[in-house]
Amino acid sequence: MGGQRSDRVDLERGLGRLLTTGTYLTVVLVGLGVAGMVLGGRSPLEPGVPPFDPARLPADLAAGRAEGYLWLGIVVAISTPAARVAAALLGYAGRGERTMVAVSAAVLAVIALGVLLALGTG
Amino acid sequence: MEVTLVLAAGGVAAGLFGALLGLGGGILIVPLLTLGFGLPVREAVGVSLVCVIVTSGAAAGVYLQRHVANLRLGMVLELFSAIGALAGGFAAFLLPEPALAGLFALLLVYTAASMLRHGRRDVGEAPLADGALIPDPAMPVPPPAWQGTLSGPGYRVQRLGAGMAGSVGAGALSALLGVGGGIVKVPVMHLAMGVPLRVATATSNLMMGVTASASAIIYLFRGGIDPLVAGPTALGVFLGASIGSRTAGRVDARILRALFVLVLLYTAVEMARRALGLA
Numbered sequence: 294m295g296g297q298r299s300d301r302v303d304l305e306r307g308l309g310r311l312l313t314t315g316t317y318l319t320v321v322l323v324g325l326g327v328a329g330m331v332l333g334g335r336s337p338l339e340p341g342v343p344p345f346d347p348a349r350l351p352a353d354l355a356a357g358r359a360e361g362y363l364w365l366g367i368v369v370a371i372s373t374p375a376a377r378v379a380a381a382l383l384g385y386a387g388r389g390e391r392t393m394v395a396v397s398a399a400v401l402a403v404i405a406l407g408v409l410l411a412l413g414t415g
Numbered sequence: 416m417e418v419t420l421v422l423a424a425g426g427v428a429a430g431l432f433g434a435l436l437g438l439g440g441g442i443l444i445v446p447l448l449t450l451g452f453g454l455p456v457r458e459a460v461g462v463s464l465v466c467v468i469v470t471s472g473a474a475a476g477v478y479l480q481r482h483v484a485n486l487r488l489g490m491v492l493e494l495f496s497a498i499g500a501l502a503g504g505f506a507a508f509l510l511p512e513p514a515l516a517g518l519f520a521l522l523l524v525y526t527a528a529s530m531l532r533h534g535r536r537d538v539g540e541a542p543l544a545d546g547a548l549i550p551d552p553a554m555p556v557p558p559p560a561w562q563g564t565l566s567g568p569g570y571r572v573q574r575l576g577a578g579m580a581g582s583v584g585a586g587a588l589s590a591l592l593g594v595g596g597g598i599v600k601v602p603v604m605h606l607a608m609g610v611p612l613r614v615a616t617a618t619s620n621l622m623m624g625v626t627a628s629a630s631a632i633i634y635l636f637r638g639g640i641d642p643l644v645a646g647p648t649a650l651g652v653f654l655g656a657s658i659g660s661r662t663a664g665r666v667d668a669r670i671l672r673a674l675f676v677l678v679l680l681y682t683a684v685e686m687a688r689r690a691l692g693l694a
Contacts, residue, residue: 302482304486305479305480305482305484305486306479306480308479308486309475309476309477309478309479309480309481310476310480311476312472312473312475312476312479312624313472313473313476313477313480315472316469316472316473316476316653319469319472319649320469320650320653323645323646323649323650324650326642326646327419327423327646327647327650330419330643330646330647331419335419335643336418336419336643337418337419337422337452337641337643337644337646337647338418338452338453338643338644339643342641342642342643344638345635345636345638345640345642359643359646360642360643363642363643363645363646364642366646366649367465367635367640367642367645368635370465370468370469370472370628370649371465371468371628371631371632371635372628373468373472373624373628374468374472374624374625374627374628375625375628377624377625378490378625381486381490392561392564393487393490396490396491396494397490399494400490400493400494400497400625403494403497403498403501403629404497404625404628404629404632406501407497407500407501407504407629407630407632407633408632408636410501410505410633411504411632411633411635411636411637412636414505414637
């Protein structure tokens with residue numbers, strides 16, 4: 294019983310750290326992007342900013358372009374909650390909690406469905 | 416550079432007021448971007464969703480580490496809020512801009528009315544003793560055994576069906592209008608499900624990340640997020656929310672709330688004018 298509670302506390306603490314780390318990583322990346330915007334004299338309202346293209350991300354980052362850091366920060370932000378669910382799934386699987394494993398997997402499946410539908414209809 | 420700073424300052428104000436009044440920043444970011452910077456409502460919603468994820472992530476991380484949020488309940492309900500968000504995210508690209516502006520005006524009026532009726536506690540945080548058992552005379556039959564595993568110390572989760580339905584609605588609202596959806600989830604969890612208010616607020620915050628990211632993915636791949644607008648705004652909101660959460664206890668929220676209700680109502684009128692093509 295005490296071991297179960299300790300497991301729960303450890304899992305929640307670990308997931309909390311994951312969310313905090315993801316958030317701060319987002320803030321750092323977005324901060325670099327905004328610094329790049331300011332230094333490059335770019336306006337947030339300038340027209341013609343290309344939409345998100347994962348294939349362009351490495352080149353934008355390598356060239357130090359503001360968009361690269363901003364897009365990466367946004368992707369990290371959007372991915373962090375899903376990473377929290379994936380980590381919870383692993384935690385529950387390790388404890389043999391089949392119902393919560395199924396719930397976690399279902400949440401991930403809904404997110405994956407969103408990605409597939411968005412890619413298919415975008 | 417000036418526009419970047421003004422945008423970031425607007426984000427700081429939205430995050431600060433949101434944190435001081437127990438609201439998410441989303442309710443202010445969309446009007447700020449549409450009425451203040453002339454962005455289309457859909458683009459403002461996409462940016463707002465990113466801000467919601469960032470601010471809720473920081474808060475939820477702390478709530479989990481302090482064991483205030485109910486992780487198991489949150490994960491069950493976020494399955495339904497994510498389904499609602501998926502549907503709402505696609506619906507947002509089908510609805511015309513004036514319809515979105517009109518819906519947002521209604522949300523602003525509802526939020527203002529909630530704040531007037533119940534004050535700060537109804538829309539977000541409030542101290543209700545942990546461990547308070549909520550009596551439920553309307554439910555003589557004990558809940559199924561697995562539902563019992565969703566309960567916490569001193570309270571028993573009830574009417575899970577109502578929570579699931581409310582979560583679908585909150586997810587759709589979040590995706591359509593770029594808000595966290597706490598204005599729906601917190602009352603449903605607290606009043607219908609018997610979850611203490613402090614736990615309901617923390618759990619709602621935890622759910623916001625998955626809910627908002629389920630729809631933000633749609634906005635991301637359909638060109639509904641402008642990174643040059645999202646960057647300064649998200650940074651500002653994060654900074655404002657951080658300051659607000661540290662100073663919330665030292666500020667008399669009553670005057671602030673009255674002022675804020677006026678701002679919400681004025682913004683509702685402006686959004687309604689936009690919906691009717693008058694602005």
